[in-house]
Amino acid sequence: MSILINRSTKVVVQGITGKAGTFFTKDMIQYGTKVVAGVTPGKGGVKVEGVPVFDSVLEAVEKEAAEVSIIFIPAALARDSILEAIDAGIKLVIYLGENMPVHDMMVIKRKLQEKSCRMIGPNTPGIISPGEAKIGFMPYFCYQKGLVGVVSRSGSLSYEVSYGLTKAGVGQSTSIGIGGDPVKGMDFVDALGLFEQDCDTRAIVMIGEIGGADEERAAEFIKEHVRKPVISFIAGKYAPKNKKMGHAGAIISGGKGTFESKIDALKGAGVRIAELPHQIPGLVKDAIGL
Amino acid sequence: MRIFEYQGKELFEKYGISVPAGQIIDEKREIKKIISNIDKGNGVVLKAQVLTGGRGKAKGILFAGSVAECESQYDELINMNISGHPVRKILLEEKIKIQQEYYLGIIIDTETGRPVVIVCSRGGVDVEEISKAHPECIEKVTVDVAYGLLDYQVRTLLLRLGVSKQLLTPFIDISKKLYKFFMENDAVFSEINPLVLDAEGSLIAADARIDIDGSALYRHPDIQEMKTSYDTSIEDTLRDDYQLEYVELDGNIGLISGGAGLTMTAMDFITIEGGRPACFMDCSANVSPTGYEMALRTLNSRDDVDCILMNIFGGITRMDRVGEYILEALKRIGGVKKPLVIRLEGTDAEKGREFIRGAGLPMCETFEEAVKKAVELGGKKQ
Numbered sequence: 001m002s003i004l005i006n007r008s009t010k011v012v013v014q015g016i017t018g019k020a021g022t023f024f025t026k027d028m029i030q031y032g033t034k035v036v037a038g039v040t041p042g043k044g045g046v047k048v049e050g051v052p053v054f055d056s057v058l059e060a061v062e063k064e065a066a067e068v069s070i071i072f073i074p075a076a077l078a079r080d081s082i083l084e085a086i087d088a089g090i091k092l093v094i095y096l097g098e099n100m101p102v103h104d105m106m107v108i109k110r111k112l113q114e115k116s117c118r119m120i121g122p123n124t125p126g127i128i129s130p131g132e133a134k135i136g137f138m139p140y141f142c143y144q145k146g147l148v149g150v151v152s153r154s155g156s157l158s159y160e161v162s163y164g165l166t167k168a169g170v171g172q173s174t175s176i177g178i179g180g181d182p183v184k185g186m187d188f189v190d191a192l193g194l195f196e197q198d199c200d201t202r203a204i205v206m207i208g209e210i211g212g213a214d215e216e217r218a219a220e221f222i223k224e225h226v227r228k229p230v231i232s233f234i235a236g237k238y239a240p241k242n243k244k245m246g247h248a249g250a251i252i253s254g255g256k257g258t259f260e261s262k263i264d265a266l267k268g269a270g271v272r273i274a275e276l277p278h279q280i281p282g283l284v285k286d287a288i289g290l
Numbered sequence: 291m292r293i294f295e296y297q298g299k300e301l302f303e304k305y306g307i308s309v310p311a312g313q314i315i316d317e318k319r320e321i322k323k324i325i326s327n328i329d330k331g332n333g334v335v336l337k338a339q340v341l342t343g344g345r346g347k348a349k350g351i352l353f354a355g356s357v358a359e360c361e362s363q364y365d366e367l368i369n370m371n372i373s374g375h376p377v378r379k380i381l382l383e384e385k386i387k388i389q390q391e392y393y394l395g396i397i398i399d400t401e402t403g404r405p406v407v408i409v410c411s412r413g414g415v416d417v418e419e420i421s422k423a424h425p426e427c428i429e430k431v432t433v434d435v436a437y438g439l440l441d442y443q444v445r446t447l448l449l450r451l452g453v454s455k456q457l458l459t460p461f462i463d464i465s466k467k468l469y470k471f472f473m474e475n476d477a478v479f480s481e482i483n484p485l486v487l488d489a490e491g492s493l494i495a496a497d498a499r500i501d502i503d504g505s506a507l508y509r510h511p512d513i514q515e516m517k518t519s520y521d522t523s524i525e526d527t528l529r530d531d532y533q534l535e536y537v538e539l540d541g542n543i544g545l546i547s548g549g550a551g552l553t554m555t556a557m558d559f560i561t562i563e564g565g566r567p568a569c570f571m572d573c574s575a576n577v578s579p580t581g582y583e584m585a586l587r588t589l590n591s592r593d594d595v596d597c598i599l600m601n602i603f604g605g606i607t608r609m610d611r612v613g614e615y616i617l618e619a620l621k622r623i624g625g626v627k628k629p630l631v632i633r634l635e636g637t638d639a640e641k642g643r644e645f646i647r648g649a650g651l652p653m654c655e656t657f658e659e660a661v662k663k664a665v666e667l668g669g670k671k672q
Contacts, residue, residue: 076508098575101506102398103476106435109403125605137606139637154551156574159605159636160657180550183403209551212400235554238561239570240539276559278658 001200002129002174003149003191004092004118005068009133012037012057012066012090014073014081016048021072024137025049028070031140033133036064057088070094070126070135078122079104086117093185094135095121105183112185119185124177125155136177138162146171148284149195151188152207153180153214157235161207161277168281170290173201180209188218196226202288203229205280206271210236210259219265229287233274234262291502292341296381297516298480298498305471307464307482308494312383314339318364322357324382332385334360338367340375348372353385386494391484392453393417394465396472398479405433405472407444407465411451413484414496427451439469457487464493475513476506524588532584533575541566543668544589544598544628546582548574548607556601556661565665568595577607582619590626597629597667601660604636613642617649629667633660 011028015021016038026049029035035051037060044055052064060066069085071078075097085093086108093112100122112119120127126136131145138155142163148170152158155177162175176191178184188206195201204226208215215234222230237259263273272287274280284290293301299309311328315321315336325334338350345351350372354360360382370377391413399406408430410417421428429447433439444462453461464485472480481499488494507514528534535550539557543565547553550572557567568589573581589595602612612634620626633654634642643653654660 075505099505101476101509102478102503103473103506106398106403106405110435139605141637142605152551154549155605156549156553156603157551157555160552160555160603163603163635182400183398187401207551209554217401233555235551235558237558238567239554239557240537276562277555 001198002132003194003198003201004174004176005127005129005135006132007032008034009135010034010036010065010067011133011135012039012060012064012069012085013051014039014057014069014071014085016040016051016053016072017043017046018072022048024070024072025051027137028134031134032131033135036060037066057085057090061088061090066090068092068094068135070096073097075099075101075122079108082108082119083111086111086115091117093117093119094124094126095119095185096124096126096136097121098123100181102181102183105181109183109185118190120176121179121181121185123155123181123184124179125158127174127176128172129174130172138175138177142166143175144171146173147200147202147288148172149191149198149201149204150175150207151191151195151204152177153209154207154235155180157207157209157233157277161205161233161280164278165205165281165284168285170281170284173198182212188214189221192218192221192226192230196228201228203231203284205284206230206232207277208232208234208262210234210239210262211257213257215262216265219262219269219271222266222269222271230266230269230271231274231280231283231287232266232271233277233280234259234266291504291507291513291517293500293502293513293516294339294341294379295337295498296339296379298500299495301471301475301500301513302495302498305467307467307471308492309498310383310386310494310496312381315364315380315382318361321360321364321382325357325360328382328384330384332387335383335385336360336363336367337381337383338370338372338377339379339381340372340377342373342375345372350377386486386496387489388486389489389491390487391496392487393420393481393483394468394485395479395481395483396468396477399432402432404435405439405469406430407433407439407447407469409444409447409451409465411453413486417483433469435473438473439466441466456491457493460493464495475510476503477501478503528584528588532581534581534585535570535572535575536585536588537570539567539569540594541568541668542594542596543664544568544571544592544595546571546573546585546589546598546600546602548572548577548602548604552601552603556599556657559657559661560599560665563661563665564670565661565668568592573602574607577604577612577615579615579618579622582616583622586619586626587623590623590628595628596669597631597664598626599631599660599664601633601657602636604634604639607636609634609636609639609642610645611642613645617645620649631660631664631667633657
């Protein structure tokens, strides 16, 4: 089993006729992802990699029952496409791109709440349920099907950690990159809740980094709601501390965001801490008795 | 992108937010004329324009009662250094007669993804410190972007802070103007500290601290233009012209990596092994011969760098290409004088490694091996 996506999840690719859209449609289909439709306004009627293209997301939902959308549109134009997907009744929107204006994300987040829709991204490799489906551009060889749920803010680090797990014979149920932007769709808490509910996930690896308060909130949630073992690595222990946002930001997070604050919160919630990524497979094996 | 106080005040004026009469001193001999234009009999203030906090404490703000005094203070301030920022511009303003000082700021709460308006009944001080020592002086309200900032929201928090009733209407007005500015200009934060109630009972923005979202600058050409007046550092140049995220550190192991998380992890790893990273360098946004060339050139030219560690894990990036790009970059530079430690992993990594080995350069198999090798070359911390 897995969370959010599996081999029968019906996917629509927005921006399918663009270079990246076409390339990753092929890549995802090869992996086994069920891509049922593409959308490029004005190009409805053509096919890309055998996938029918429509003029709107609504058509893709009505005619092909698309449930999840992945969007390959430049950040400057992405807001409209994401809002279109949410309004069309898509249940999970995935946006991988970087440099999404934060004010656009504020509007999108408002719409997500209104329509009870989930979003992964921006600034993420996406999501993969190994052996089932991948919706994103992570390299498939880093992953293998198994019992560990992985959730990460950093994309590059999630490859490194998943590859380490795979090489150590520890497979993954699902790996989600929630992305590194300050305002984003799903966060650690959302992913932890889903992994806790998933009957085939036996342990959760959470990869965080300094800044923000995501990890502190996750620790609160773990304390109350997560019974499965959680193993965590936080990047940035030795990063310079003066690179931070303004005073007002520090008020909102209440002095949270430092490496020490995150580690203290996580330890307090019973999370096992890896000092470096290569210690993660061993900690996972210990936790679930592999 | 941070903008200077004087630039922020120009923008504020467009939104009907009152600011003190003032002008940038382009040349010292203009001081007399500027003072005759702006001084209303209270004297003037000279404010060093730097993009850093703690300006008051660093004596970057000086008061003057005469032209002669102002000229000598100009000499004191110009080219002064405030926490590493040289003073290139000085704003000359009328001195405001202060009745009361407040703080008004808008930031984004990352958890809810909504703007938060913050008011503090004490202005002109470090708000972070006030929030710890006197939390009762601070009130904040989260704004639903669908409705915008509503009068009652501001009124409620002002009443909680004990702001006098005759001040409610002008305070709500300036808060809504600042909110409009914030939303229309893609601000990440905008602060008025202090917001001054002057002797005549008007609210005046005595300072402007503004950060505009760099990802949204394309829709604000007027603000983008303000960038030309920056002091550009090597970090700015690499970011703006080559999409390389570079932060200079004081160690001796040059680090070239991809992805912020992995780069920070490499820094942690180097430090845990006893070494000292010379930088944070994330090349993931410009995987090309030029990207690696600029990264290598930057580190190769630093006398304090003893070796260069390249740790690249390619996801969508094919590592055979990365191998070729690195070799092309080295060819363009004419080779680097520092020892190189390279580790490549990812899609088609073996081909990439073959290219590197073929050029006579050593390869490391794992992240651990590469870090240990680099620390050995760089020498451990004393």
